[in-house]
Amino acid sequence: MIRPLLAMIAVTVRESWRGGLPWLVLGSAVAVVVAMASLDAVDGPSRSRLAVSLVGGSAAFLTWLLAAVLPATQLRRDLDQRQSLLLFSKPLGKSTYLLGRWLGTLTVLAAAALAVAVAGAVALGALGLGSPGMRRAVAPDAWQRVTGLGEVREIASTQRTCSLDDPAAGDGLRWTFRGLPTGSDLDLLIKVAVRHQRWELTTGECAAQVSAFPAADLRAVPRVLELDPASPYGRGVEERPAPPGAIVLRNRDDKRTALDVDFARLHLPASCLSSDGRAVVQLARLDPQAVVTVERSAGALVATPAGPLTPHLLGGVLVALAPAAVLAAVSLLTATLSGLPTALLAGLTTLIAGNAAWTLRETLSGGDNSAPIRRLLELGLALTPDFSPASVSAGLAAGRALEFDQVWAAWGPLGAWALIALAFAWLALVKKEL
Amino acid sequence: MSANDAVLRTVGLTKRYADFWGRPGPAALDRLDLDVQPGEVFGLLGPNGSGKTTTIKLLLGLLRPSAGDAFVFGRSPDDPAVKARIGYLPEETYLYRFLTADETLRFFGGIFRLPAATIRSRSDELIALVGLSGARRRRLGEYSKGMARRLGLAQALINDPALVILDEPTSGLDPLGAVEVKELILRLKAAGKTVLLCSHLLADVEEVCDRIAILHQGTLIERGSVADLLRDDTRMQVELDTADPAVLDAVKAAAGAHLRSVGPPRERLEARFRSLIAKARQR
Numbered sequence: 253m254i255r256p257l258l259a260m261i262a263v264t265v266r267e268s269w270r271g272g273l274p275w276l277v278l279g280s281a282v283a284v285v286v287a288m289a290s291l292d293a294v295d296g297p298s299r300s301r302l303a304v305s306l307v308g309g310s311a312a313f314l315t316w317l318l319a320a321v322l323p324a325t326q327l328r329r330d331l332d333q334r335q336s337l338l339l340f341s342k343p344l345g346k347s348t349y350l351l352g353r354w355l356g357t358l359t360v361l362a363a364a365a366l367a368v369a370v371a372g373a374v375a376l377g378a379l380g381l382g383s384p385g386m387r388r389a390v391a392p393d394a395w396q397r398v399t400g401l402g403e404v405r406e407i408a409s410t411q412r413t414c415s416l417d418d419p420a421a422g423d424g425l426r427w428t429f430r431g432l433p434t435g436s437d438l439d440l441l442i443k444v445a446v447r448h449q450r451w452e453l454t455t456g457e458c459a460a461q462v463s464a465f466p467a468a469d470l471r472a473v474p475r476v477l478e479l480d481p482a483s484p485y486g487r488g489v490e491e492r493p494a495p496p497g498a499i500v501l502r503n504r505d506d507k508r509t510a511l512d513v514d515f516a517r518l519h520l521p522a523s524c525l526s527s528d529g530r531a532v533v534q535l536a537r538l539d540p541q542a543v544v545t546v547e548r549s550a551g552a553l554v555a556t557p558a559g560p561l562t563p564h565l566l567g568g569v570l571v572a573l574a575p576a577a578v579l580a581a582v583s584l585l586t587a588t589l590s591g592l593p594t595a596l597l598a599g600l601t602t603l604i605a606g607n608a609a610w611t612l613r614e615t616l617s618g619g620d621n622s623a624p625i626r627r628l629l630e631l632g633l634a635l636t637p638d639f640s641p642a643s644v645s646a647g648l649a650a651g652r653a654l655e656f657d658q659v660w661a662a663w664g665p666l667g668a669w670a671l672i673a674l675a676f677a678w679l680a681l682v683k684k685e686l
Numbered sequence: 687m688s689a690n691d692a693v694l695r696t697v698g699l700t701k702r703y704a705d706f707w708g709r710p711g712p713a714a715l716d717r718l719d720l721d722v723q724p725g726e727v728f729g730l731l732g733p734n735g736s737g738k739t740t741t742i743k744l745l746l747g748l749l750r751p752s753a754g755d756a757f758v759f760g761r762s763p764d765d766p767a768v769k770a771r772i773g774y775l776p777e778e779t780y781l782y783r784f785l786t787a788d789e790t791l792r793f794f795g796g797i798f799r800l801p802a803a804t805i806r807s808r809s810d811e812l813i814a815l816v817g818l819s820g821a822r823r824r825r826l827g828e829y830s831k832g833m834a835r836r837l838g839l840a841q842a843l844i845n846d847p848a849l850v851i852l853d854e855p856t857s858g859l860d861p862l863g864a865v866e867v868k869e870l871i872l873r874l875k876a877a878g879k880t881v882l883l884c885s886h887l888l889a890d891v892e893e894v895c896d897r898i899a900i901l902h903q904g905t906l907i908e909r910g911s912v913a914d915l916l917r918d919d920t921r922m923q924v925e926l927d928t929a930d931p932a933v934l935d936a937v938k939a940a941a942g943a944h945l946r947s948v949g950p951p952r953e954r955l956e957a958r959f960r961s962l963i964a965k966a967r968q969r
Binding site: 255256258259262263266267270271333334335336337338339340341342343344345685686 | 774
């Protein structure tokens, strides 16, 4: 099977290359670079973020659009112009043919996306836009609640958030981090949601003290951590500065995930890390009128350096290929069943639906829907591949390193969708008489 | 030779195309029984719509029979091992226009899982055989119909098949090209290959085929060896090696009322054409 498969992959790549795809990719890369040069933002870092977002988004969009169009065009041509007669008179299985077309398409798409991403990365440097320093956000390994009296209580593993609402204040959280790189200072990032104890009153800020146990030794006296001068918030305002040794946390909900904008940043000295890379950090709420809610996985993070942007951008291309794999498979399926216009329409519809799946989810989670509408939305969600795990360009722009989990989160479910579509395409092709 | 030794065998092979609602339509092929023996050149003839192409598609596993069976090398046509032994040239040359001749043969060689060295050597041999050495690196989109047809013939032979199925192989070729194809068919036969030939050009079929079958509206109406089918025992043909009027008069007198025609033999146009072109090339 391997030789015929490779032959089909090669012919797919060759067809795309000689069909003018390089010019399209070149044009897209030039358009991205020109757009980057004309970006306008409030400051340099913002402009850099916009540029990275533009590069990542453009590479992904180009990939997805081509995935919805290319395979359908090639397969329909094989069927309509009868190359299929010659192909299937040979010992070429229909599964091998479909797999070859699909993998060949993914190869072409990967090359196209990489070309745009590399052009963008080069342009970032050439245009002086700079790039965000990539950081890997390490989540805590464990967390515990600390009462105002200093008692440490375990938090259930199923509990996703924890609210600090003791009327007397002084309560807090303790996080334990493991696997941190030792030998240099790190950044501690804190993000919380803040509201007033009384629902009818509003507040979006809460004073808090953040400390760390030297060498992660719980017997030592915690050391108060200093706010990073470049932290986006934490000092309070001129009229209400932060108390000495404390910071002012601002309300941020779970949708705000930009590491350099939505998190208060503090210095975590190397002396607070144990030799095996552990750190124990504690937050104490100082404002009795504010209720602080912290998310388990994203309330406190330690940012470790993750190298330059380019490898992560290229990794983002890999993630962006996951929806492309689905679109290519759907494109092949619909081209087997119907003519080219219908197949193209189906591919584009899947592209739009996949990118809009998160709105269905949001609407469902809103809870304001009638039962029939809810069922309809659930059905829609079940039948729609969700492309949102593959949208990593915003995270990259915010300086968040690409993790293997994100690759798996995209390829796991979307890979399954692609295989299902390919299986149906194979069934349709097997039943088709040539 | 028994039917069981046949390279191709059909038993009651029937094909009805269904309409949109799945209702079977008229038979495109109706209870075809035929066999093709190893090493013979078998002609499949018939007017348009007689079922020739349907028969070929059934033998290649491209269509499923509505009834009856087809066997190729004693096995189902769907069997990949069977397809690996067949070379097929369709009625139109359905090759990828964006590939060159080399790439086309390499592609099909890969599908047949041929070693790279074998593909290279056979490509060189076949491209020379079909007269495309000067155009092997040009894309098929730039080829004339005749050139594409020649390459189609080359791809049909890339796997050194035991069975070669040729549907209108001389279509699009000039007379010299057609002669070369016929000579190739005879060379294939001499090499022990079996050839199934579909053609409208009866003169071509007559020259190369051992046996033929004639289809009409999906039904087999005649089958047999070319010699037997064309033999007419009710008349005689006499050839003289002289135009001496005295000899002619004697022949006429001897034939009497049975004589139908006397005259100088007519050279076939094709032979005349070939000799004129050969002379022109020598100048």
